[in-house]
Amino acid sequence: MSEYTSILVEKIEQVALSRLNRPKAYNALNKELLAELMGALASFDADDSIGAIVITGSDKVFAAGADISEMAGKSAVEMCDLDNISIFDKIMTISKPIVAAVSGFCLGGGSELAMSCDMIVASESAVFGQPEINLGVIPGAGGTQRLTRAVGKALAMEMVLNDRRITAQEALQAGLVNRVYPLDSYFDEALKLAGEISVRAPLALAACKKMVNLAYEKSLKKGLAEERQAFYDLFDSEDQDEGMQAFLEKRKPEWKGK
Numbered sequence: 611m612s613e614y615t616s617i618l619v620e621k622i623e624q625v626a627l628s629r630l631n632r633p634k635a636y637n638a639l640n641k642e643l644l645a646e647l648m649g650a651l652a653s654f655d656a657d658d659s660i661g662a663i664v665i666t667g668s669d670k671v672f673a674a675g676a677d678i679s680e681m682a683g684k685s686a687v688e689m690c691d692l693d694n695i696s697i698f699d700k701i702m703t704i705s706k707p708i709v710a711a712v713s714g715f716c717l718g719g720g721s722e723l724a725m726s727c728d729m730i731v732a733s734e735s736a737v738f739g740q741p742e743i744n745l746g747v748i749p750g751a752g753g754t755q756r757l758t759r760a761v762g763k764a765l766a767m768e769m770v771l772n773d774r775r776i777t778a779q780e781a782l783q784a785g786l787v788n789r790v791y792p793l794d795s796y797f798d799e800a801l802k803l804a805g806e807i808s809v810r811a812p813l814a815l816a817a818c819k820k821m822v823n824l825a826y827e828k829s830l831k832k833g834l835a836e837e838r839q840a841f842y843d844l845f846d847s848e849d850q851d852e853g854m855q856a857f858l859e860k861r862k863p864e865w866k867g868k
């Protein structure tokens with residue numbers, strides 16, 4: 611796992627951890643870091659011994675956004691060619707649950723990365739914002755779309771139009787983050803949450819994640835139809851047999867991911 615230079619990866623029991631690691635640039639998301647992150651996520655997804663993933667930064671900064679030095683001076687065509695944003699779409703294809711453990715600055719593309727994860731656990735010192743307006747651009751990887759769905763139009767407008775930054779507590783109240791903890795415990799709590807999830811039935815976890823994300827894409831009627839089909843499909847899995855038998859026999863289930 612030493613092929614990475616801009617991230618650090620580690621496995622803790624059934625949880626894979628990816629830590630953004632460009633401290634001098636406040637974890638600015640450049641091509642290399644994003645490609646490494648995507649490579650790591652894809653390898654975690656293919657590894658049956660991993661049940662959930664945590665993405666984190668440092669206590670001081672999750673990520674201060676896309677790398678401005680990489681974007682400065684580029685034309686629209688050159689930005690398309692750079693194609694950093696397609697990685698945010700690829701993150702959506704990861705089937706295992708991803709928890710973002712966020713502390714400090716979580717700005718621009720950093721906030722968009724956190725919002726691409728399935729859950730966010732924040733430290734009390736986390737600050738979320740979309741400051742792209744200061745650079746004469748807009749958020750390009752979900753900061754107008756996912757943010758608005760999470761916090762609603764009123765707060766999203768303030769954040770994107772006027773660089774309103776919100777604290778972890780405000781983000782919790784607004785529905786952007788799942789949980790907030792003191793600085794000295796947020797990371798352990800994120801790991802604990804991911805650890806609890808990581809040992810659950812793998813096929814059902816993947817289906818749950820897919821269906822909740824689908825709620826953002828489809829009408830209620832179509833979403834309910836897909837949910838029903840996914841529910842029925844799981845009745846052809848060994849894990850469904852095992853889960854229900856274990857309940858009836860009053861024992862713990864042993865999941866196979868089949």
Ligand code: HXC
Binds near residue numbers: 674675677741745750
């Ligand atoms: C490149 C960055 C950076 C960034 C910080 N740095 N943010 N480099 N891109 N986004 C670098 C600084 O240049 C500096 O390097 C070092 O990190 C520390 O930053 P300072 O500004 O000196 O620190 P501080 O005064 O504590 O301020 C922290 C900060 C500020 C508030 C986070 O750095 C800041 O406003 N950063 C930019 C935030 C931003 O605009 N993000 C949106 C980017 S656009 P040196 O070498 O001088 O020490 C975006 C679009 C997403 O994200 C599109 C989809 C991917």
